[in-house]
Amino acid sequence: MHTRAKRFLILAILVAAGVSALSAYFNRYYLGVAIDVGINIILAVSLNLINGHTGQFSLGHAGFMAVGGYTAAAITLAITPHLSGSPSVVLSGLLFAGSLLAGGLLAAIAGLAVGIPTLRLRGDYLAIVTLGFGEIIRVVLQNMECVGAASGLSGIPERTTLFWSFGLAAVTVYVIGSLVNSTYGRGFIAVHDDEVAASASGINPTRYKVTAFVIGAFFAGLAGGLFAHHKLFLSPTNFDFMKSIDIVVMVILGGMGRTGGVIVAAIILTLLPEFLRPFAEYRMIIYALLIILLMIARPQGLFSFGRAKAA
Amino acid sequence: MNPLLQLDQVTIRFGGLTAVSELNLAIGTGELVGLIGPNGAGKTTAFNLITGVYQPTTGKITFNGRATGGLKAHQLARLGIARTFQNIRLFASLSVFDNVRTAVQLHRPHGIINALWRGRGFREGEAEVEREVLELLEIFGLSKARNNEARSLPYGDQRRLEIVRALATRPKLLLLDEPAAGMNPTEKVELTRLIRFIQEKFHISVLLVEHDMRVVMGICDRVAVLDYGVKIAEGTPESVRKNPKVIEAYLGEEVTAPH
Numbered sequence: 001m002h003t004r005a006k007r008f009l010i011l012a013i014l015v016a017a018g019v020s021a022l023s024a025y026f027n028r029y030y031l032g033v034a035i036d037v038g039i040n041i042i043l044a045v046s047l048n049l050i051n052g053h054t055g056q057f058s059l060g061h062a063g064f065m066a067v068g069g070y071t072a073a074a075i076t077l078a079i080t081p082h083l084s085g086s087p088s089v090v091l092s093g094l095l096f097a098g099s100l101l102a103g104g105l106l107a108a109i110a111g112l113a114v115g116i117p118t119l120r121l122r123g124d125y126l127a128i129v130t131l132g133f134g135e136i137i138r139v140v141l142q143n144m145e146c147v148g149a150a151s152g153l154s155g156i157p158e159r160t161t162l163f164w165s166f167g168l169a170a171v172t173v174y175v176i177g178s179l180v181n182s183t184y185g186r187g188f189i190a191v192h193d194d195e196v197a198a199s200a201s202g203i204n205p206t207r208y209k210v211t212a213f214v215i216g217a218f219f220a221g222l223a224g225g226l227f228a229h230h231k232l233f234l235s236p237t238n239f240d241f242m243k244s245i246d247i248v249v250m251v252i253l254g255g256m257g258r259t260g261g262v263i264v265a266a267i268i269l270t271l272l273p274e275f276l277r278p279f280a281e282y283r284m285i286i287y288a289l290l291i292i293l294l295m296i297a298r299p300q301g302l303f304s305f306g307r308a309k310a311a
Numbered sequence: 312m313n314p315l316l317q318l319d320q321v322t323i324r325f326g327g328l329t330a331v332s333e334l335n336l337a338i339g340t341g342e343l344v345g346l347i348g349p350n351g352a353g354k355t356t357a358f359n360l361i362t363g364v365y366q367p368t369t370g371k372i373t374f375n376g377r378a379t380g381g382l383k384a385h386q387l388a389r390l391g392i393a394r395t396f397q398n399i400r401l402f403a404s405l406s407v408f409d410n411v412r413t414a415v416q417l418h419r420p421h422g423i424i425n426a427l428w429r430g431r432g433f434r435e436g437e438a439e440v441e442r443e444v445l446e447l448l449e450i451f452g453l454s455k456a457r458n459n460e461a462r463s464l465p466y467g468d469q470r471r472l473e474i475v476r477a478l479a480t481r482p483k484l485l486l487l488d489e490p491a492a493g494m495n496p497t498e499k500v501e502l503t504r505l506i507r508f509i510q511e512k513f514h515i516s517v518l519l520v521e522h523d524m525r526v527v528m529g530i531c532d533r534v535a536v537l538d539y540g541v542k543i544a545e546g547t548p549e550s551v552r553k554n555p556k557v558i559e560a561y562l563g564e565e566v567t568a569p570h
């Protein structure tokens with residue numbers, strides 16, 4: 001027997017596979033934007049675990065994404081020349097999954113390495129440290145000859161399809177949703193609400209914070225891998241400070257700790273710049289103005305209608 | 312019989328200030344002990360020493376036969392020390408139900424993997440947690456409000472919820488930090504009844520830090536009095552009330568009025 005959440009996950013993956021099979025009939029531009037939407041959902045929902053549910057303030061999500069993206073791309077690039085002829089769909093799918101997983105795991109390790117020493121810090125201090133971490137990653141990549149340094153990593157084969165993007169977005173939503181919706185997972189929100197009281201109730205705040213960081217980083221790494229095999233070109237500037245801010249904006253706009261709201265915000269903020277293309281150079285000004293207006297109108301987030309009730 | 316909690320010559324200094332000095336205190340199983348003293352006497356500091364917020368500069372604290380030095384608050388909670396806070400600290404954005412559920416998880420083996428896989432064992436475990444939480448809420452008359460956000464409760468109910476959350480960790484010792492603070496006389500009477508009820512129903516020891524004398528005198532088996540970090544008296548409520556040192560600490564020195 002499956003729980004409702006599991007059924008949702010399976011259904012979402014099947015739908016993603018079904019729609020993806022029809023990809024050939026879609027306009028390539030719309031398809032590309034749709035894949036972007038899936039990637040951004042993964043990024044925003046995973047950052048929401050850290051910044052929303054657990055109440056930490058990380059500005060390093062682009063850094064974790066870079067770790068995952070470069071790792072996955074480097075693996076794919078290393079393996080592809082050794083494949084004889086054109087590999088079957090299943091094989092290339094498995095290889096892609098493996099490289100994504102490797103990217104995610106490496107990002108998770110980076111999350112652990114950053115998390116353990118820094119999560120004693122709170123609020124603004126943590127934000128600055130994670131910001132520094134993101135910059136270090138970017139600068140290191142800019143100087144690593146083996147991944148193209150400043151001129152970037154090109155020639156990455158296209159592997160990311162609608163199926164991968166939305167399938168993994170569904171997995172992300174499922175993992176983070178079911179984590180938070182358990183007795184164990186309520187601890188994340190308890191740490192967010194009051195660390196001292198959480199500690200007095202037998203919750204180890206440091207452990208929860210590090211866990212949130214590692215899981216968040218893992219999914220950011222996956223998203224990075226998808227991004228790499230979608231854009232087919234990686235440059236360290238893809239993962240600068242502004243990228244982290246973009247993701248933070250999605251979380252804040254969606255409502256901290258509201259998974260549903262964050263998903264909608266990720267969709268809107270991915271589509272908005274595309275819809276504003278006709279305005280050419282005014283595009284980013286209008287985009288920024290809309291965000292300011294939204295924040296004035298709904299500072300608690302677009303879609304915060306109270307947390308899902310338990311029991 | 313060894314006492315459940317023992318403070319042995321416990322001293323803590325903050326720079327030049329000795330907040331608590333050579334405090335000896337023992338609490339037996341099932342005992343209800345009051346710790347009183349005027350503002351700034353070091354009551355809350357003593358409390359924070361017991362709950363692992365501070366570490367003593369010198370001296371030793373033993374709980375249930377185990378030295379608690381170096382243990383953090385969450386580890387002490389696991390050992391069986393639960394507390395409430397002087398200024399109520401609930402998980403404000405969580406529901407009443409979830410506030411208690413979070414504390415129950417201490418005794419649950421289910422972690423991340425179970426939460427993701429959601430197998431039969433996990434679901435049964437969660438159902439058990441739910442039963443346990445609802446039972447506690449029922450006992451304390453909070454079950455109607457179980458889906459409300461904790462911050463939306465009236466003040467008295469918030470205090471009660473905080474106590475329920477502390478009890479949900481199944482403590483051996485419950486520490487109450489000024490539970491009567493900010494309560495009106497009716498609420499105080501109710502609180503007194505509640506504390507007695509808890510002690511009888513759950514068979515636990517209670518340490519009550521309070522400066523409302525009436526609450527303390529009404530229910531405690533034994534009372535210790537702190538003044539400027541030093542224990543100046545200890546005994547039954549009756550003997551403490553008559554102790555001249557205590558009267559002096561609370562009301563100031565007696566002066567012989569000139570005729």
